[in-house]
Amino acid sequence: MHFLLPLSSLIITVVLSPLSDAATPNCPLLGPVFPKPRNITTNSVMQAAFANFTSFLQGRDAAIEGQMNSYSLEVFSADDQDTSAFTWYHTATNLPSFNSTGVTEVDGDSVYRIGSLTKLFSMYTFLIEAGDYYWNAPITDFVSELQVIAANKSGNALTKVSWNDITIGALASHLAGLSSDTSVMGELTQSVPDNIELVYLGFPPLPEADIPTCGTWPECDRAQFFNVLQRFDPAFAPFGTAAYSNIAYQILSYALEAITGKSFEAMLDESIINRLGLQRTFYNAPYESIGIIPGTVKSTNWYYSLGEENPAGNMYASSSDIARIGRSILNYEILSGPQTRRWMKPDAFDADPRAGIGAPWGIRRIHMNDSFAQTYRIVDTYDKGGSISVWDTFLALIPDYDVGFILMIAGNNINDLEMQFLDAWGDIIIPALEATARDQAGTDYAGTYSAGASSGNSSASKLKERTPAAPPLGVSVAEDSINPTNKTLVNAVAALNATSAAVPHDSATLNSSLTIALDEKPGLGVTSWISNGTDMMLTVKQLMTNYTDPYWVNLSIRLYPTDLVVTSDGTRQQSFKAIFEDLASPLVEKTYSTACATWIGPTAYVYGSLALDQFFFTTYSNGTVTVDPRALRVTLEKEAPSSDKRSVRENHVL
Numbered sequence: 338m339h340f341l342l343p344l345s346s347l348i349i350t351v352v353l354s355p356l357s358d359a360a361t362p363n364c365p366l367l368g369p370v371f372p373k374p375r376n377i378t379t380n381s382v383m384q385a386a387f388a389n390f391t392s393f394l395q396g397r398d399a400a401i402e403g404q405m406n407s408y409s410l411e412v413f414s415a416d417d418q419d420t421s422a423f424t425w426y427h428t429a430t431n432l433p434s435f436n437s438t439g440v441t442e443v444d445g446d447s448v449y450r451i452g453s454l455t456k457l458f459s460m461y462t463f464l465i466e467a468g469d470y471y472w473n474a475p476i477t478d479f480v481s482e483l484q485v486i487a488a489n490k491s492g493n494a495l496t497k498v499s500w501n502d503i504t505i506g507a508l509a510s511h512l513a514g515l516s517s518d519t520s521v522m523g524e525l526t527q528s529v530p531d532n533i534e535l536v537y538l539g540f541p542p543l544p545e546a547d548i549p550t551c552g553t554w555p556e557c558d559r560a561q562f563f564n565v566l567q568r569f570d571p572a573f574a575p576f577g578t579a580a581y582s583n584i585a586y587q588i589l590s591y592a593l594e595a596i597t598g599k600s601f602e603a604m605l606d607e608s609i610i611n612r613l614g615l616q617r618t619f620y621n622a623p624y625e626s627i628g629i630i631p632g633t634v635k636s637t638n639w640y641y642s643l644g645e646e647n648p649a650g651n652m653y654a655s656s657s658d659i660a661r662i663g664r665s666i667l668n669y670e671i672l673s674g675p676q677t678r679r680w681m682k683p684d685a686f687d688a689d690p691r692a693g694i695g696a697p698w699g700i701r702r703i704h705m706n707d708s709f710a711q712t713y714r715i716v717d718t719y720d721k722g723g724s725i726s727v728w729d730t731f732l733a734l735i736p737d738y739d740v741g742f743i744l745m746i747a748g749n750n751i752n753d754l755e756m757q758f759l760d761a762w763g764d765i766i767i768p769a770l771e772a773t774a775r776d777q778a779g780t781d782y783a784g785t786y787s788a789g790a791s792s793g794n795s796s797a798s799k800l801k802e803r804t805p806a807a808p809p810l811g812v813s814v815a816e817d818s819i820n821p822t823n824k825t826l827v828n829a830v831a832a833l834n835a836t837s838a839a840v841p842h843d844s845a846t847l848n849s850s851l852t853i854a855l856d857e858k859p860g861l862g863v864t865s866w867i868s869n870g871t872d873m874m875l876t877v878k879q880l881m882t883n884y885t886d887p888y889w890v891n892l893s894i895r896l897y898p899t900d901l902v903v904t905s906d907g908t909r910q911q912s913f914k915a916i917f918e919d920l921a922s923p924l925v926e927k928t929y930s931t932a933c934a935t936w937i938g939p940t941a942y943v944y945g946s947l948a949l950d951q952f953f954f955t956t957y958s959n960g961t962v963t964v965d966p967r968a969l970r971v972t973l974e975k976e977a978p979s980s981d982k983r984s985v986r987e988n989h990v991l
C-alpha cells in the first residue's frame with residue numbers, strides 16, 4: 338500500500354521524534370565505506386599491523402604449534418605485482434623426523450593439498466567457461482543419468498530426490514538438499530570394512546545388495562556413482578536450507594562438461610592454470626618433491642585421488658599461486674566486474690547471523706564495532722576452507738578492500754591453529770585495512786572544494802563544458818557506468834558523452850563549495866555544502882522533511898564510494914553516493930523497527946534527472962581533485978593546503 342507514495346514519504350517515516358535526546362549511529366550502505374586502500378606494503382598503519390602480526394606468528398613458530406606444523410600465510414592486495422604484501426613461511430621443527438620425501442623448507446612455492454578449497458577453483462572455472470547464465474536451469478537438462486533417475490525412480494517426496502527442481506545454482510550454493518557425499522566419505526561400510534564391527538556398533542547386518550561395491554576404495558566410476566546416488570533419500574527439499582555437499586560439485590563438473598563439450602580438467606587448465614601461468618597448481622597430484630608432506634606419501638595419502646569427486650576436493654597448490662588466482666578475481670581479470678560482484682554475494686543465510694553461504698563461499702560478516710559510530714559497519718569476507726588428511730587451507734577475499742588472505746597448514750593443526758591464525762588476521766589486519774582506507778581517503782579527498790576565483794564562463798573557467806574526448810585506445814574502463822551487466826568501452830564512452838551533455842550555467846564567480854572531513858564515522862563526511870550562496874544542508878533538511886518545521890535536527894551527510902569507476906591516463910573518476918540521515922532521531926531497534934535501512938533512500942531527489950545525492954570525484958595525475966555534485970551541474974576544485982593556495986590560484990588565471 339505504500340507502493341504509490343513518493344519515496345520521500347518513506348524516508349520521512351524514519352524520522353520518528355527529532356526532539357528526543359537519543360541519537361543513532363550512521364547506517365552506511367553495505368559495502369566499502371572508503372575507496373579501496375592502496376599500496377598497503379608501504380603504508381605505516383599496515384606496517385604496524387604487519388609487525389604486530391609478525392610477533393604473533395613468531396610466537397606460534399616457537400610454540401608447540403610451530404614444532405608440529407608447517408605453514409604458508411600470505412596477505413595480498415589486488416594491486417600487488419608479483420609478490421604478496423605480506424608473507425610468512427614456517428617449516429615445522431619436527432619435519433626432519435618424518436624422513437619426508439617432500440620439501441625440507443617451506444616457501445611460497447611449496448605445494449599443499451588444498452582439499453575443499455578446490456571447490457572455489459571449480460566454481461571459478463565454471464563461471465569462466467559458462468557464466469551463470471544456466472543458474473536456474475534444472476540439472477536434468479545437462480546430466481542425462483539424472484534425467485533417467487528422475488523419470489524412473491519410484492517413491493514420494495521423502496524418498497525420491499526431486500532432480501527436476503534442482504538447478505545448477507542450487508548445486509553451486511549448497512541449496513540442492515542433497516547428501517554431502519555418496520560412498521567416498523561417510524559410508525560406514527567403506528570406512529569400517531569389517532561388517533561384524535558395525536553390528537557391534539549397533540547397526541543391523543546388511544544384505545549384500547545394500548553394500549556399495551565402490552567408494553573410498555575402489556572408487557566408483559561415473560555409472561557406479563549414479564547407481565549409488567539414486568538409492569539416497571533427499572536430505573532436504575531443494576532450496577529448503579543450506580547443507581554442504583561434495584557430490585554437488587561432482588555433478589556440476591558433469592554439467593559443465595555437457596555445456597562446453599570439454600573435459601573438466603582441460604577447462605581448469607585452460608581457464609585458470611595456463612591462463613595465469615601457474616607452475617604450482619595441479620588438478621592431480623604432482624611429484625612429491627615439491628610438496629610439503631609431514632609424513633610419507635603413503636601415510637599422508639599424497640597421491641590418493643578422489644576420482645570422479647576430484648572437482649570437490651582434489652587440487653594441489655602453492656600459496657603464491659593462490660594469491661595470483663585471488664588477484665585475478667579481485668581485479669576482474671577474467672570475469673567481468675558485474676559477474677564477479679554477483680558471484681560474491683550470499684545465496685543463503687546461516688543460523689549464525691554473522692555467517693552466510695554462497696557458491697561455494699562461506700561468508701563471515703565482521704562487525705567493525707569498536708565504537709558507537711561503527712555500530713552498523715559490517716565487512717563481509719568471502720571465504721573457502723579446505724581440509725584433507727594432514728592439510729588445512731583457507732582463502733579469504735574482502736571485496737571492500739580488494740585484499741585477500743591465504744592460510745595453508747601441513748601438520749596436526751594442534752590447538753586449532755587454523756582458527757588462531759584466522760582470528761589474528763581478523764583482529765589485527767582487517768581493522769588496519771579499514772584504518773588505512775580511511776587515512777588514504779582523508780589524504781585524497783578531505784578539504785574544501787570550491788568554484789574558486791576563476792569560475793564563470795571565462796576562458797579559464799572550471800565551469801566550462803565537460804567534454805572529455807573519447808578515451809584513447811588502451812584506456813582502462815574499470816566499470817561500465819551505463820549498463821552494469823555490459824562492460825564495454827562503447828558504453829563507457831556513452832556515459833562520458835552523457836556527462837558532457839550537461840549544460841553549464843552562465844555566471845561570474847559562484848559562491849559554491851563543498852567541505853569534506855574524515856572522522857571516526859564511516860564514509861566521507863560533508864561538513865559544509867554551499868550552492869550559489871545557498872546552504873544546501875538546509876535545503877536537504879527541508880526536502881527530507883517536506884518543508885515541515887522542525888527540520889532534521891542533526892543532519893549527517895556521508896559519501897560512500899560506488900563501484901562506478903573510470904580510469905584513463907592517470908585520471909581516475911569515481912561516483913560516490915550521499916546518504917542523508919538525522920542522527921538526532923532515537924536509536925530504535927525492535928522486532929521490525931530499525932534505525933538502519935539506508936538502502937531504501939538513495940536517489941530520492943533528482944533535479945533535471947541528475948541526482949541530488951550523486952557526486953563524481955576526479956583525481957588527476959597532477960594532484961588536482963575535483964567534485965561534481967551532479968544535480969548542481971558544477972565542478973568544484975579542491976583547494977590546495979593554505980601554504981601553496983596562492984600559486985595554484987595564479988596558475989588558474991593563466
Ligand SMILES: *[C@@H]1O[C@H](CO)[C@@H](O)[C@H](O)[C@H]1NC(C)=O
Pocket residue numbers: 343345346883
Ligand atoms: C508535502 O507537503 C504538502 C503540503 O503540506 C502535501 O500536500 C504533500 O502531500 C506532502 N508530500 C509528502 C510526500 O508527504
Ligand SMILES: *[C@@H]1O[C@H](CO)[C@@H](O)[C@H](O)[C@H]1NC(C)=O
Pocket residue numbers: 375376
Ligand atoms: C604506490 O606506490 C607506488 C610505488 O612506490 C607509487 O608510485 C604510487 O604513487 C603509490 N600510490 C599511492 C596512492 O600512494
Ligand SMILES: *[C@@H]1O[C@H](CO)[C@@H](O)[C@H](O)[C@H]1NC(C)=O
Pocket residue numbers: 434435436
Ligand atoms: C627416519 O629415518 C630414520 C633413519 O633411517 C629412522 O630411524 C626413523 O625411524 C625414520 N622415521 C620414520 C618416521 O620413518
Ligand SMILES: *[C@@H]1O[C@H](CO)[C@@H](O)[C@H](O)[C@H]1NC(C)=O
Pocket residue numbers: 485488489
Ligand atoms: C526408464 O523407464 C523407461 C520407461 O519405463 C524404460 O524404457 C527405461 O529402460 C528405463 N531406464 C532405466 C535406466 O531404468
Ligand SMILES: *[C@@H]1O[C@H](CO)[C@@H](O)[C@H](O)[C@H]1NC(C)=O
Pocket residue numbers: 706707708709712
Ligand atoms: C557495538 O554496538 C552496540 C550497539 O550500538 C553498542 O552498544 C556497543 O557498545 C558497541 N560495542 C563497542 C565495543 O563499542
Ligand SMILES: *[C@@H]1O[C@H](CO)[C@@H](O)[C@H](O)[C@H]1NC(C)=O
Pocket residue numbers: 389390764765
Ligand atoms: C596487536 O593487535 C591486537 C589485536 O588488535 C591488539 O590487542 C594488540 O594490542 C596489538 N599489539 C601491539 C603490540 O600493537
Ligand SMILES: *[C@@H]1O[C@H](CO)[C@@H](O)[C@H](O)[C@H]1NC(C)=O
Pocket residue numbers: 794795843844
Ligand atoms: C559568458 O558570459 C557573458 C556575460 O556574462 C556572455 O555574454 C557570454 O556569451 C558567455 N560566454 C559563454 C561562452 O557562455
Ligand SMILES: *[C@@H]1O[C@H](CO)[C@@H](O)[C@H](O)[C@H]1NC(C)=O
Pocket residue numbers: 823825827828
Ligand atoms: C553490450 O553492449 C554492446 C555495445 O553497446 C552491445 O552491442 C551488446 O549487445 C551488449 N551486450 C549485452 C549482453 O547487452
Ligand SMILES: *[C@@H]1O[C@H](CO)[C@@H](O)[C@H](O)[C@H]1NC(C)=O
Pocket residue numbers: 827828830831834
Ligand atoms: C560520443 O560523442 C561523439 C561526439 O559527439 C560521437 O561521435 C560518438 O558516437 C558518441 N559515442 C557514443 C558511444 O555515444
Ligand SMILES: *[C@@H]1O[C@H](CO)[C@@H](O)[C@H](O)[C@H]1NC(C)=O
Pocket residue numbers: 842843844847869
Ligand atoms: C545564482 O544565483 C543567482 C541569483 O539568485 C541566479 O541569478 C543565478 O542564475 C544563479 N546561478 C547559478 C549557476 O546557480
Ligand SMILES: *[C@@H]1O[C@H](CO)[C@@H](O)[C@H](O)[C@H]1NC(C)=O
Pocket residue numbers: 848867869870871872
Ligand atoms: C557564500 O554563501 C554562504 C551561505 O549563504 C555565506 O555564508 C557566505 O558568506 C558566502 N560567501 C561569500 C564569499 O559570499
Ligand SMILES: *[C@@H]1O[C@H](CO)[C@@H](O)[C@H](O)[C@H]1NC(C)=O
Pocket residue numbers: 957959960961985988
Ligand atoms: C591538473 O590537470 C587538470 C586536467 O588536465 C587541469 O584541469 C588542472 O588545471 C591541472 N592542475 C594543475 C594544478 O596543474
